[in-house]
Amino acid sequence: MKNTMDNQPKYINPYLGGVLLGLLIIVTVFITGRGLGASGAIKSSVVTTANTISPESTKENAYMGQFVSDDHSPMYTWLVFESLGVFLGGLLSGIIFGRVKKFRTDHGPKITSRKRLIFALIGGALFGIGSQFGRGCTSGAALSGSATFALGGVIVMFSIFGTGYILAYFFRKLWI
Amino acid sequence: MKEELFVSGRNIPNIDPYLNIWHWQIPLYLFLGGLAAGVLFFAGYFVVRGKEKKMQATVKWAPIIAPIALVLGLGALFWDLKHKLYFWQLYTTIRLESPMGWGAWTLMIITPISFVWVASYMKEIFPWWDWKFKFLDKFEAFVIKYRVYLAWVMMIYSIILGVYTGILLSAFNARPLWNTSILGPLFLVSGFSTGLAATIWISKDEKERKILSRIDLIFIFVELFLIVHLFMGFLAGSETAIEAARLFLGGQFTVSFWVFVVLLGLIFPATLETLELWGYHVPKWLPSALILFGGFMFRFIMVEAGQITRYLY
Numbered sequence: 001m002k003n004t005m006d007n008q009p010k011y012i013n014p015y016l017g018g019v020l021l022g023l024l025i026i027v028t029v030f031i032t033g034r035g036l037g038a039s040g041a042i043k044s045s046v047v048t049t050a051n052t053i054s055p056e057s058t059k060e061n062a063y064m065g066q067f068v069s070d071d072h073s074p075m076y077t078w079l080v081f082e083s084l085g086v087f088l089g090g091l092l093s094g095i096i097f098g099r100v101k102k103f104r105t106d107h108g109p110k111i112t113s114r115k116r117l118i119f120a121l122i123g124g125a126l127f128g129i130g131s132q133f134g135r136g137c138t139s140g141a142a143l144s145g146s147a148t149f150a151l152g153g154v155i156v157m158f159s160i161f162g163t164g165y166i167l168a169y170f171f172r173k174l175w176i
Numbered sequence: 177m178k179e180e181l182f183v184s185g186r187n188i189p190n191i192d193p194y195l196n197i198w199h200w201q202i203p204l205y206l207f208l209g210g211l212a213a214g215v216l217f218f219a220g221y222f223v224v225r226g227k228e229k230k231m232q233a234t235v236k237w238a239p240i241i242a243p244i245a246l247v248l249g250l251g252a253l254f255w256d257l258k259h260k261l262y263f264w265q266l267y268t269t270i271r272l273e274s275p276m277g278w279g280a281w282t283l284m285i286i287t288p289i290s291f292v293w294v295a296s297y298m299k300e301i302f303p304w305w306d307w308k309f310k311f312l313d314k315f316e317a318f319v320i321k322y323r324v325y326l327a328w329v330m331m332i333y334s335i336i337l338g339v340y341t342g343i344l345l346s347a348f349n350a351r352p353l354w355n356t357s358i359l360g361p362l363f364l365v366s367g368f369s370t371g372l373a374a375t376i377w378i379s380k381d382e383k384e385r386k387i388l389s390r391i392d393l394i395f396i397f398v399e400l401f402l403i404v405h406l407f408m409g410f411l412a413g414s415e416t417a418i419e420a421a422r423l424f425l426g427g428q429f430t431v432s433f434w435v436f437v438v439l440l441g442l443i444f445p446a447t448l449e450t451l452e453l454w455g456y457h458v459p460k461w462l463p464s465a466l467i468l469f470g471g472f473m474f475r476f477i478m479v480e481a482g483q484i485t486r487y488l489y
Contacts, residue, residue, distance in 0.1 A: 081435055088444060095448070095456050 010097040025147045035144025039137035040079035042128055047074040108175040119174055196483050201256035203475035206341045208249035212242040213338035214371015220327035233379035236297045241374055242290040275347040279340045286333040296320055338364035353420040353485040362402045366471050369395040373467035389449045396446045420485040429481045441470010
């Protein structure tokens with residue numbers, strides 16, 4: 001049972017992982033009546049931060065204003081708790097499969113950890129902006145959307161993966 | 177103005193329809209008091225059992241938290257007082273039936289004990305330490321000689337302190353959520369668990385951490401058992417008790433209680449501690465941090481929710 005001695009991080013077989021993810025969506029829809037999502041929690045955090053710093057301008061903001069209410073904090077949505085669960089589940093899986101040792105940064109041999117982190121931040125920010133244009137990220141719009149046979153979901157999925165496939169060529173040096 | 181409320185006397189700000197006079201200071205104090213009780217109890221326990229050498233962090237290092245926590249907690253209590261300059265009257269009015277009176281005296285005894293305990297280890301912790309005065313050196317030698325007796329007194333008073341943090345609330349018979357005999361043992365167990373968590377966090381010795389983790393797992397299990405019985409008791413009780421339980425079973429405290437206290441503060445850290453005992457690599461600070469967070473949330477939610485529950489409808 002102990003695979004902590006192994007230095008190579010172990011991950012689940014991607015095909016098995018895919019099937020499990022699909023089953024997870026069915027269970028989620030069954031239990032909560034909703035699909036999975038990830039970007040919503042980040043959005044809630046951004047709105048909460050903005051609301052704490054400047055409540056006036058957040059309420060006036062056409063986009064962020066719709067998530068602010070007097071009854072409860074913008075953090076009080078199921079997506080925040082789901083993301084918390086994703087984080088903890090990931091951690092648990094990391095512990096069981098011996099990936100948790102100390103903080104490390106995965107990156108290609110030609111770049112530094114610092115560069116990798118900067119690009120990850122830029123990529124994450126672009127992904128966040130994109131997810132709000134697309135009304136959800138890969139998990140929300142593409143995964144949950146296509147699981148309900150929504151045409152929009154399928155288009156989003158092809159757009160995300162297609163664009164990623166094309167643009168990967170230009171950023172290959174970050175990895176190879 | 178709603179006149180029917182006004183005439184019926186159900187419109188008294190901060191008292192009716194519900195009392196809301198205990199703010200963050202009280203749960204913070206209850207948390208710090210329980211934490212100190214836990215840390216001191218196990219420091220005393222391992223000294224009494226003669227395991228001082230094996231459990232260095234538990235006996236020597238972790239107790240440093242206790243006086244700090246107690247002073248901060250007392251500071252919070254003092255902050256909460258409306259008439260701060262009259263605090264000393266707690267010590268001139270002896271009422272055996274008053275839990276606050278008992279608590280005030282318990283704190284009066286255990287706070288100096290925690291200071292004396294830490295002081296008696298100062299030379300071991302910091303070899304350069306010098307008391308400067310002869311009589312302090314003599315007193316130190318006296319404490320070290322009778323340390324086991326002091327440990328016994330400390331253990332007894334830490335149990336009283338731990339139980340008292342719960343009994344303080346359960347003595348309010350006007351608040352159905354608090355008015356249950358399970359609250360005393362529940363707060364005691366939870367406080368001891370947070371004390372253990374803090375000690376585990378501090379300890380660098382693998383063997384010591386394992387011993388403490390095992391004890392902590394038992395405490396978490398007992399705490400879960402008591403929480404289940406708390407709700408079973410409410411649901412088998414009067415309509416007001418059922419109403420109080422509903423706050424946690426579909427009401428406004430459901431998510432915060434079950435997610436932050438039970439899942440993140442008890443079940444998840446217990447899983448991590450079990451994995452750690454089985455030999456998996458777990459970030460050392462994580463289970464402890466979660467238990468401390470859960471313990472803090474537990475007190476916050478209980479104080480907040482208790483003030484909403486009432487007999488009058």
